[in-house]
Amino acid sequence: MSEELTFEQMLEDSFKTIHTGEVVEGKVIAVKPEEIILNIGYKADGILTKYEYTNDNSVDLTTAVKEGDTLEVKVLKVNDGDGQVLVTYKRLQQEKGSKKIEEAFNNHEVLKAVVSQVQDGGLTVIVDETRIFIPASLVSDTYERDLSKYKDQEIEFVVIEFSPKKRRCIGDRKQLLVAKKAEAQKELFEKIHEGDTVEGVVKNVTDFGAFIDLGGVDGLLHISEMSWGRVEHPKKVFKVGDTVKVLVKEINGSKVALSLKFDDQNPWKDASDKFAIGNVVTGKVARMTDFGAFVELENGVDALLHVSQISKDHIEKPSDVLSVGQEVTAKIVDFNEADHKISLSIKALTAPEPKKEDNEDVVSVDIDAVIASEGEEE
Numbered sequence: 035m036s037e038e039l040t041f042e043q044m045l046e047d048s049f050k051t052i053h054t055g056e057v058v059e060g061k062v063i064a065v066k067p068e069e070i071i072l073n074i075g076y077k078a079d080g081i082l083t084k085y086e087y088t089n090d091n092s093v094d095l096t097t098a099v100k101e102g103d104t105l106e107v108k109v110l111k112v113n114d115g116d117g118q119v120l121v122t123y124k125r126l127q128q129e130k131g132s133k134k135i136e137e138a139f140n141n142h143e144v145l146k147a148v149v150s151q152v153q154d155g156g157l158t159v160i161v162d163e164t165r166i167f168i169p170a171s172l173v174s175d176t177y178e179r180d181l182s183k184y185k186d187q188e189i190e191f192v193v194i195e196f197s198p199k200k201r202r203c204i205g206d207r208k209q210l211l212v213a214k215k216a217e218a219q220k221e222l223f224e225k226i227h228e229g230d231t232v233e234g235v236v237k238n239v240t241d242f243g244a245f246i247d248l249g250g251v252d253g254l255l256h257i258s259e260m261s262w263g264r265v266e267h268p269k270k271v272f273k274v275g276d277t278v279k280v281l282v283k284e285i286n287g288s289k290v291a292l293s294l295k296f297d298d299q300n301p302w303k304d305a306s307d308k309f310a311i312g313n314v315v316t317g318k319v320a321r322m323t324d325f326g327a328f329v330e331l332e333n334g335v336d337a338l339l340h341v342s343q344i345s346k347d348h349i350e351k352p353s354d355v356l357s358v359g360q361e362v363t364a365k366i367v368d369f370n371e372a373d374h375k376i377s378l379s380i381k382a383l384t385a386p387e388p389k390k391e392d393n394e395d396v397v398s399v400d401i402d403a404v405i406a407s408e409g410e411e412e
Contacts, residue, residue, distance in 0.1 A: 052076050052119065054109050057126060062103040065096050072105060078119050082107060086122040089163060090150075124163050131162025132198055139196040144210065147191075149184045157184055159191070159205065166193065168205040175211040218250025219288065226290075228282050234292075236276040244272045246280060246292055253290035255280060260294050262301050262334030264320065301334040306371055309335070314383070316363045319356050327352040329362060329378060337376035339364060344380050 052058060052074070060072030060080050070087065072080035082105070084095055099105070107121035108129075114120050138145050147159035147166070156169040168191055173181060195204035226232055226248070234246035234253065243256040255278075257265050265271055272278070284291040297303075309315065309331065317329040317337065326340040339362070341352050349355055356362070368377035 052109055052112060054112055056109045057106060058109060058121070059104060059106050060121070062099055062101050062105065065099055065101065067095060070095060070099060070105075072107065072121065074107070074119065074121070076119060078113075078117055080107060080109075080119045080121040081114070082121050082123055086110070086120075086124050088124055089160070089165075127163040131164035135161060135164055135166070135193055135203060136196055136198075139193040142192060144190050144192055145205075146188055148186060148188050152181050152185045157181060157189075159189070164203065166191070166203045166205045168207055172204075172206040172208045175208050175215065215250055222249055222251050223285070226282055226285070228285055230282045231279055231296075232282060233277060233279050236272045236274050236278060239268050239272050239274060241267070244268050246278060248290065251288070251290055253280070253282070253292040255292040255294065259283065259292065262295055262299060263330070301332055302371065302374055305335065306369070309337075309366055309369055309376055311366050311369050313366045314363060315366060315378070316361060319358050319360045319362060321358060322352045322356065324351050327356050327362075329364070331376070335374075335376070337364075337366070337378045339378040339380065343367070343378065343382070346381055346384065 058074045058076075058080070060074040060082075062070055063073050063079070064071040068084050070082040072082060074080040084093070087093070087095065087098070105123055106126065107123050108126040109119060110122050110125075111120040135145075137143070145161060145166075147161050149157050150160050151158035154170070156167055156171075157173060159166050159168065168189075170178070170181060172194075173184070189207055190210055191205040191207040192210065193203060194206045195202060197203070232248055234248040236244050237247040237252060238245040241257075243254055243260075245252045246255055257268050260268065260271055278294075280292040280294060281296055282290060283293040315331055315337075317331040319327050320330040320336060321328050324341075326338050327344075328336045329339050330336050339352070341349055343364075344352060344355060362380065363383070364378035364380045365382040366376060367379045367382055368375070370376070
């Protein structure tokens with residue numbers, strides 16, 4: 035009997051002793067859907083339930099671990115009443131994660147994690163089983179109504195609040211984006227100058243123009259700078275995501291004005307030859323006013339056909355005899371290259387040339403004077 039007791043004592047002594055709260059290493063000897071069984075070098079195996087393995091209910095234990103894997107776990111109970119040792123992997127990771135996050139908080143370290151949950155108020159990420167909440171206002175440097183695009187995406191952030199006792203951990207992604215953009219702006223402004231041609235991507239289109247991302251700096255391409263001709267609406271020319279080459283027209287502090295009016299495409303460059311006084315030209319009526327019709331001779335070159343020059347007969351207003359889009363042929367009776375103004379006359383095609391002393395029939399029209407007089411009448 036004494037020999038048997040001695041043998042049992044020897045067997046007992048061959049196993050190490052463990053205590054609640056102790057961290058031990060275990061080897062996976064079996065994996066079930068709801069629990070993992072570990073050999074922890076003790077007289078009883080360690081039982082690691084799915085709940086104590088992870089907070090993610092979607093995890094399949096049979097694929098997450100396999101026999102032979104080694105896990106570091108923490109003892110919860112040396113004897114659960116059935117002689118088994120209950121252990122936790124999740125809580126140990128949380129403790130490690132908490133220390134890691136505390137260090138990151140103190141050192142302003144940038145962390146990376148996958149977004150596990152999207153809420154109306156912000157995003158949740160998990161770092162070593164520790165949840166970190168990033169409020170919607172700190173997700174981006176611009177307002178974003180829909181945060182769903184961040185689901186399952188890896189993002190960078192810094193921890194700005196860490197309170198383990200309150201179980202409160204707050205992250206901030208916005209300040210990283212602001213700092214990154216500031217650095218990109220600095221680099222870009224060191225490279226670009228007025229008169230440069232640069233490439234950008236259309237970021238936003240409004241009624242008055244398009245904002246072009248030049249790589250950290252947004253430049254404004256105003257509707258008046260989109261073409262030498264007329265642009266009805268920016269959305270008919272551009273859409274978000276378009277790549278475009280633009281001219282840097284002006285840099286004023288952090289504001290960049292852009293243009294698509296390149297000098298080599300300026301329709302007025304050789305206008306003095308094409309639109310010399312006396313030349314007969316053909317164009318389309320682009321728009322009309324009470325005092326005359328504006329005829330587009332080519333893209334970016336409009337000429338005024340005053341109501342008095344449409345016909346020898348009296349005409350009350352241009353719309354009585356003309357319509358937008360109608361093609362007309364007329365003679366150029368005035369050309370002002372400096373102000374980009376051209377006056378036309380249909381009547382001059384049929385009427386005899388007036389004598390120099392005859393001032394009754396003046397075909398050269400001062401557009402500014404006409405417009406001003408119209409305003410006074412109103």
